[in-house]
Amino acid sequence: xxxxxLLFLFFSQFLFAQTEKKKIFxxxxxxxxxxxxxxxxxxxxxxxxxxxxxELGFLYGYTPEFAGGRIHTIxxxxxxxxxxxxxxxxxxxxxxxxxxxxxQNFARxxxxxxxxxxNTSYYKWISxxxxxxxxxxxxxxxxxxxxVQKISFYFEANxxxxxxxxxxxxxxxxxxxxYEIIFFGIGSKVYFE
Amino acid sequence: MENRNPLASTFKWFAVFIGVWIMxxxxxxxxxxxxxxxxxxxxxxxxxxxxISQLLSGESASDDTVTILFTGDSQRFYDRxxxxxxxxxxxxxxxxxLLDGDISNYGLLQEFLWxxxxxxxxxxPYICVVGNHDLTSRGSEIYEEMFGPKNFTFTYKNxxxxxxxxxxxxxxxxxxxxxxxxxxxxxxxxxxxxxxxASHIPPWNDDFDQTMVQDYVNLFSxxxxxxxxxxxxxxxxxxxxxxYYNSDSIPYIVSSDVQRQECYLLKLIHGxxxxxxxxx
Numbered sequence: 001x002x003x004x005x006l007l008f009l010f011f012s013q014f015l016f017a018q019t020e021k022k023k024i025f026x027x028x029x030x031x032x033x034x035x036x037x038x039x040x041x042x043x044x045x046x047x048x049x050x051x052x053x054x055e056l057g058f059l060y061g062y063t064p065e066f067a068g069g070r071i072h073t074i075x076x077x078x079x080x081x082x083x084x085x086x087x088x089x090x091x092x093x094x095x096x097x098x099x100x101x102x103x104q105n106f107a108r109x110x111x112x113x114x115x116x117x118x119n120t121s122y123y124k125w126i127s128x129x130x131x132x133x134x135x136x137x138x139x140x141x142x143x144x145x146x147x148v149q150k151i152s153f154y155f156e157a158n159x160x161x162x163x164x165x166x167x168x169x170x171x172x173x174x175x176x177x178x179y180e181i182i183f184f185g186i187g188s189k190v191y192f193e
Numbered sequence: 194m195e196n197r198n199p200l201a202s203t204f205k206w207f208a209v210f211i212g213v214w215i216m217x218x219x220x221x222x223x224x225x226x227x228x229x230x231x232x233x234x235x236x237x238x239x240x241x242x243x244x245i246s247q248l249l250s251g252e253s254a255s256d257d258t259v260t261i262l263f264t265g266d267s268q269r270f271y272d273r274x275x276x277x278x279x280x281x282x283x284x285x286x287x288x289x290x291l292l293d294g295d296i297s298n299y300g301l302l303q304e305f306l307w308x309x310x311x312x313x314x315x316x317x318p319y320i321c322v323v324g325n326h327d328l329t330s331r332g333s334e335i336y337e338e339m340f341g342p343k344n345f346t347f348t349y350k351n352x353x354x355x356x357x358x359x360x361x362x363x364x365x366x367x368x369x370x371x372x373x374x375x376x377x378x379x380x381x382x383x384x385x386x387x388x389x390x391a392s393h394i395p396p397w398n399d400d401f402d403q404t405m406v407q408d409y410v411n412l413f414s415x416x417x418x419x420x421x422x423x424x425x426x427x428x429x430x431x432x433x434x435x436x437y438y439n440s441d442s443i444p445y446i447v448s449s450d451v452q453r454q455e456c457y458l459l460k461l462i463h464g465x466x467x468x469x470x471x472x473x
Contacts, residue, residue, distance in 0.1 A: 035224035061227070068230030068302070105229055109331060117365040123329060125299060130228060160228055162299045166307075169269035176271045176307060183225035 027052065027149070029191040033059065036156050036185015037132060038075040038103055040067040046077075046189060055079040057101075070107065077101040079134075090142050092150065097136040101158070104129055125162060134158040140191075149191040156185045228301055231334045236306065241341045241356075244318035248289050248349055257350050257463070262290040262471075264456035265393070265425025265448040267308055268298035268326055273451050273473075274311045280473035282316045287458070288349070289317055293425035293448055294324025294360075294393025300332025305339055324393040324425060325360040325400060344372060346379050352461060353385035359392040359409075361402035371401075373408055380416045387464045388419040395424040395447050397436060410438040419443060420464050429453055433470070 027048040034041060039061020046057040057077035063069030079099040086092050104112075110128035136156035143150060163181035167174050222235045262281055267274055281287060290312065297304035305327075312319045323343045327336050336343065343358035359371035371392060380388060394401040396409055413419045422445045427434060433455070434447040449455035449470065460467040 035226055037225045037228055040226045063226045063230055067226045068232035069227070071227045071229050073227060105227065107229055107331065109329070109333070110229060115365075117362055123326075127330070162228065162301060163303065166269050166271070166298070166304065170272065173272065175269060175273075180307065181303075182223075184223050185225075 027191055029189045031187055031189035033185055033187030037158055037160065037183055038073045039063050053081050072106040073103050075101050075103045092140040092142055094138040097138055099134050101132045101134060131161045132158045147192060149193045152189045152191065154187050157182050229331050230302055231331045231338060233302065236302065236339060237309065238338055239341050240339055241320055241345060244320055245347045247318045252350060259350050259352055259461040260287050261459045262287050262456055263423060263448050263459050264451060265293035266295040266428060266450040267292060268295045270451045271307055271311060273454050276454065276473050277456065278311060278314045287317050290315060290319040291391060292319060292321045293391055293423055294322045295326045295425060296321050296324065297332060298326050300327060300330030302335050305335055322356045322391050322393055323358050325363050328360055328363040344375055348385050351386040353383055353388050355379055355388065355390045357392050359394050359401055362400040366402045371409060373412060377412055386418055388416060389421045391423040393424065394426045395445055398426060413443055414439045414441050421466055
């Protein structure tokens, strides 16, 4: 729990610090996402680095009962966008987004540290904190008006540490097909000037 | 008249557009809401009941031998389960496969589905008992939705099978896991000739409530026709294993696990047990 708090404090500097002086993350964005392993629906706040190749996001997601919940999720997202194609003055494409996200999930029988009924290292995985990797692509419609710079839609594929450990159960060959551990999400972001 | 408002009309079409997309996406199980979700569009339900009714529909009066493929701890070893299905489908006469707990490793929906997709390929039904790993995360709810109650019985060719949850540690040793009064009731209000118990944790393991061992084994010893208790949980070098209590002849057998690519073929003939180790 302590390390989690420290992690959050560390990244919250980037997310919420006054950036007028430093201009580390000048562009802000707000977004919503459907699925993508952080909730049936999630919403979040994003900041872009000055070179616009790195984006950090903080999201809250909820999985209601009808979607197999109830689960509350907070996610910290890191996205790297190496190139950006300007198709025409209105449309911009980021064909490759690669990154990772960490989720802390809150639901019945999920624990930040395992309960005392288990001996030390009885279960050798973290109960409620998941580490995901993602690959995605994004298309944006450029507005460049006073408030809104662009509106983006993205598609994202991800897997998590437990699925990966399932894939690699055997040391020499995959235990599952790779496509079996990959899941999708879609979302939309509004970038502000 | 209010509809003349162009903004309202745009909003209406936007809502329809979003609605269609959401319907499209929710019908596809590749859009994952959360790894810990307990349901999705492809998750089956009541598999144990369905498989038992399939088993009973094939019951014939002429053949009273029961042949069980007995294994456990399939957790994470999906490719080895593929090999198992391929191998055992060539055997001519198997009544059912008994997977004695730890279907999943992390209690996740996807794990249960990956196992189910593979065992669906069997030429005969399969029955799953709940294991301690299946009770982690949201696994307890997933097991109940997908397979059914954790304590259940069925009678096939005059053998009554008592499948039950004995994962005491998962409940912090409450004193009623395993549920001895339920077991006693199921044993005594029954007219079957023979009885077989199946649960995940063997009684000599620490994860079984050690204060309940004597009552548990005494109950089985006291029932005429009780021939066998089946377990999983242990892996090599502690499995496969066999132990006896109360100096009687009831074997408590621990299966070999999927990781070792071994399982038992058990033949029950008029209350006697013939055990054969199969490699795949």
